[in-house]
Amino acid sequence: MRFDLQIIASLIADGSRVLDLGCGKGDLLQYLREKKRVEGFGIEIDEHEVIECVERGLSVLHGDMNEETRDFADGSFDYVILSQTLQQVFDPEKIIDEMLRIGRTGIVSFPCFNHIAIKLQLLLKSRAPVTEELPYEWYNTPNIRVITLRDFRGFCARRGIRINNEIAISTHHRDETGQVVRFLPDWFAKYGIFALARPAGEMPRAGRDFGRG
Amino acid sequence: MSEYSGHVQGGASVGIVEKKFFTFAGPPEEMPLESGARLGPITIAYETYGKLDESGGNVVMVFHALSGNSHAAGCYSAQDEKPGWWDNMVGPGKGIDTGRYFVVCSNIIGSCYGSTGPGSTDPRTGRPYGLSFPLFTVADIVKAQKALLDHLGICSILCGIGGSIGGMQALEWAVSYPEMIRSAIPIASTCRRSALSIGLSEAQRQAIMADPNWNKGDYYGQEPPNKGLALARIIGHITYLSEASMERKFGRRLQENSAFGFDFTTDFQVESYLHYQGQKFVERFDANSYLYITKAMDYFDLAEQRGGGSLVQAFSRASAKFLVIAFSSDWLYPTSQSREMVKAMKMAGRDVSFCEIETDFGHDSFLLAHDQLTRLISGFLKRIRSEEGGREV
Numbered sequence: 001m002r003f004d005l006q007i008i009a010s011l012i013a014d015g016s017r018v019l020d021l022g023c024g025k026g027d028l029l030q031y032l033r034e035k036k037r038v039e040g041f042g043i044e045i046d047e048h049e050v051i052e053c054v055e056r057g058l059s060v061l062h063g064d065m066n067e068e069t070r071d072f073a074d075g076s077f078d079y080v081i082l083s084q085t086l087q088q089v090f091d092p093e094k095i096i097d098e099m100l101r102i103g104r105t106g107i108v109s110f111p112c113f114n115h116i117a118i119k120l121q122l123l124l125k126s127r128a129p130v131t132e133e134l135p136y137e138w139y140n141t142p143n144i145r146v147i148t149l150r151d152f153r154g155f156c157a158r159r160g161i162r163i164n165n166e167i168a169i170s171t172h173h174r175d176e177t178g179q180v181v182r183f184l185p186d187w188f189a190k191y192g193i194f195a196l197a198r199p200a201g202e203m204p205r206a207g208r209d210f211g212r213g
Numbered sequence: 214m215s216e217y218s219g220h221v222q223g224g225a226s227v228g229i230v231e232k233k234f235f236t237f238a239g240p241p242e243e244m245p246l247e248s249g250a251r252l253g254p255i256t257i258a259y260e261t262y263g264k265l266d267e268s269g270g271n272v273v274m275v276f277h278a279l280s281g282n283s284h285a286a287g288c289y290s291a292q293d294e295k296p297g298w299w300d301n302m303v304g305p306g307k308g309i310d311t312g313r314y315f316v317v318c319s320n321i322i323g324s325c326y327g328s329t330g331p332g333s334t335d336p337r338t339g340r341p342y343g344l345s346f347p348l349f350t351v352a353d354i355v356k357a358q359k360a361l362l363d364h365l366g367i368c369s370i371l372c373g374i375g376g377s378i379g380g381m382q383a384l385e386w387a388v389s390y391p392e393m394i395r396s397a398i399p400i401a402s403t404c405r406r407s408a409l410s411i412g413l414s415e416a417q418r419q420a421i422m423a424d425p426n427w428n429k430g431d432y433y434g435q436e437p438p439n440k441g442l443a444l445a446r447i448i449g450h451i452t453y454l455s456e457a458s459m460e461r462k463f464g465r466r467l468q469e470n471s472a473f474g475f476d477f478t479t480d481f482q483v484e485s486y487l488h489y490q491g492q493k494f495v496e497r498f499d500a501n502s503y504l505y506i507t508k509a510m511d512y513f514d515l516a517e518q519r520g521g522g523s524l525v526q527a528f529s530r531a532s533a534k535f536l537v538i539a540f541s542s543d544w545l546y547p548t549s550q551s552r553e554m555v556k557a558m559k560m561a562g563r564d565v566s567f568c569e570i571e572t573d574f575g576h577d578s579f580l581l582a583h584d585q586l587t588r589l590i591s592g593f594l595k596r597i598r599s600e601e602g603g604r605e606v
Contacts, residue, residue: 041564050568051585054536055592057599061555062568071559 003171003178016078026053114148165195230287250347258327259319263311276375276382282326308587331501344430376579405514417445443491455542455575524557
């Protein structure tokens, strides 16, 4: 399993209820079910990956994560995970709000735009950076959000989201090995992983009226 | 469902199978129906494939669609060339693996393949019921199936699977007998028929009733309303296809001549094909059964009937795990209606999976040999079996 998913898995408590947004073939969910006995659910937009999930015995909903999260009641999950997808999300504010509405903890990971290789490419070549983690050109990239660790911390602070855990990692793209970056993460982290929560005492938004359903 | 669906003879077959019968609810213990009427005695035709294991935990119920029957798989004799209607899905090593599961498929009440229906003899008069047969609902169909399972000594269903009205039965089972059914796979189905489908249903019934031979349902022993039934089938058959699949199969190709006939004989291939479908259908189906079953489908509204108007409430009564499957080109029971049921299941806290299969074969897709559908069903069944503590072979 990808190194960043291993780190995410280490944040999940045994026996919890987990929703993985954009779960792909269900690698993380299957791992969590086997190693941590979690009750796992996934949302995935690709039909073929959905079928693989079902074949692996996972519960999965075929659809768009913005649509599919809507129907879950507040606090339905212990964890809601969005791994390496935030940079492709059209409305990140909305999806993070949803994550923290339906889950008690939201876990978000994204490729960091603050890595030194990216800084140097922009500085020395005056070109939009292309790296292993962000391998696309400006005109064909699905990664429409440029995020740095500091940006994300600022985003959470402004929205009153508590950061319970922040882990910076360095790993090759889709590699199973890597390390946690403790020295100057704002320069050397390739991915950031954050565990988020709504501040204690803040009430979830009022339940919505879904009509006759 | 239609004959249009070809059978791919991949893999082994369950072999020679036998249609069996079970009769219950003889007077005075007639079965009360949802309408308040009573029906009895009731005979159910059914078939089983595979072996019931010792714990009785490997029962898979297969529910047939409008014009289907108990003959889901295998053949009736060595000379029989036409296997059951879902032979590509049910059999050893197939999606519903008869090496693992004990499969039960019964003919619904009101049908004409051995179960009691309007063409059966009314014991009170000694004549066929005709229109004196009471109208029934999907819940009544399911209630009769429950009686059959009681008779077979089955008290737990691992999974109930069906397409179209078969999916309605799976949903009804989950809501009516939550203690009995562990999981359900409604395919190309709905929790309530839309105005569009009710309208199309009524057009088909009117076609039958407009045939003078229909004679208010009293035609047994005489010339049956074949023209009306064939027309009903033609309308129905179109609703099972899609624009893209019809375009591919027929386009505007002409039947025999290279030019229009400028008369009302058959010009286009699609016309000829539909006439053939209609003709073939009247040889095997009863017009009154068609009226009664389409009406049962139109009446189906899980929210109204089981949830006091709320679908969420209805699914709160269920405990089964669900796998809901829709087909992208199905306009009779569109994906939006499957999503509506998934939404209510989620809100009711049910464990639900959903997949929309991209295909242009329309509503009928569930009967076609389809790798994605097979993988979904087989994967989900294995999961439920292992979660239920069953031995994995």
